[in-house]
Amino acid sequence: MPACQICDTRKPKRYCTSRGENICTQCCATEREVSINCPLECVYLQESRAHAKLVLDVSTMPHRDVQIDERFLQHADVTLILFSAFFSRAAMPIPNATDAEMRAAIEAVIQRFKGAPAPPEEAIALQIYDNFCAEYDKFRAEITKDQKAESVFSDETFVRVLVFIARVAHGNNNGRPLCRSFLHYLRATLPPNMEASVG
Numbered sequence: 226m227p228a229c230q231i232c233d234t235r236k237p238k239r240y241c242t243s244r245g246e247n248i249c250t251q252c253c254a255t256e257r258e259v260s261i262n263c264p265l266e267c268v269y270l271q272e273s274r275a276h277a278k279l280v281l282d283v284s285t286m287p288h289r290d291v292q293i294d295e296r297f298l299q300h301a302d303v304t305l306i307l308f309s310a311f312f313s314r315a316a317m318p319i320p321n322a323t324d325a326e327m328r329a330a331i332e333a334v335i336q337r338f339k340g341a342p343a344p345p346e347e348a349i350a351l352q353i354y355d356n357f358c359a360e361y362d363k364f365r366a367e368i369t370k371d372q373k374a375e376s377v378f379s380d381e382t383f384v385r386v387l388v389f390i391a392r393v394a395h396g397n398n399n400g401r402p403l404c405r406s407f408l409h410y411l412r413a414t415l416p417p418n419m420e421a422s423v424g
Contacts, residue, residue, distance in 0.1 A: 231256060242267055258401035262321060265409055274409055277399055287332070287391045297385060304378060304386045306415070307364070312390065313411040315356035319349055324407040326350040328394050330357065335387045338380060 229237045229249035237247030243261050254273075257263055263270040298305065312331065316322040329345045330353035336343050337358070345351045368378050397407040 239269060258399070258403040258405065260403075262323075262403050263405070264320070265405060265412065270405075271409075274406065277406070279397060279399060279406070281396045285395070287395055288335070288388045291385060291388045293385055293389050293392075298389065301382050301386050304382055305389065308361075308383075308386055308390060309411055310415055311357050311360040311364075312353070313408070313415060314360065315353045316408055318356070319352055322349055322353060322405075322408065323402075324394060324398060324404045325402070327353060327407060328391065328398075330354040331387060331391045331394060334358070334361075335384060335391065338384045338387065 227237065227247075229235045229252055230241075230244065230246040231248050231252040235249035235251060238250050239248055239253050240246075241248045241253065241261065243263055248256075253261075253269055257270060257273060265271075312327065315330070316327060326345075326347060326349045329347060329350035333343060333345045333350070333354045334357055345354055393410070394407040397410050398404060399406050
């Protein structure tokens, strides 16, 4: 039997859909989201999520000055679901998008809402940012026709929701350079059909 295509030592027991070749379980575990850009559909990646132990570093939490509590989240639940869907859909056409690029895009959107737009310089993060903004601009054009909706969907609410999403992305970071834990989280928690159709 040929050896693992990565270590060239151990027996290959898994087919890596990213590399298109057989690798051993140890290389799968150590190189996953490090040197291997694992697709979200990979069953071994999905299994690893169930056993992942994420350590939240509160000291590096983004926008710690913004107050968010359970009452606010209940009030803004529709906006939270919408924006989560917008971000998930923004990354969907980009097969190589990672959480790091998603976090950069989220931060750029926050700055846009704060009145200091600074689109990301990195190409994939910029594409996610542009895709989100296109979704949002279309949504904004619709709610401006409805005064009641205008009162519910305020810019202040938008910023705080975006900060909460940024914190969730921060909390889902497993430290691997090609991590997609947050993207996985978005797709797993959105209501059925939310990614395909919003509104």
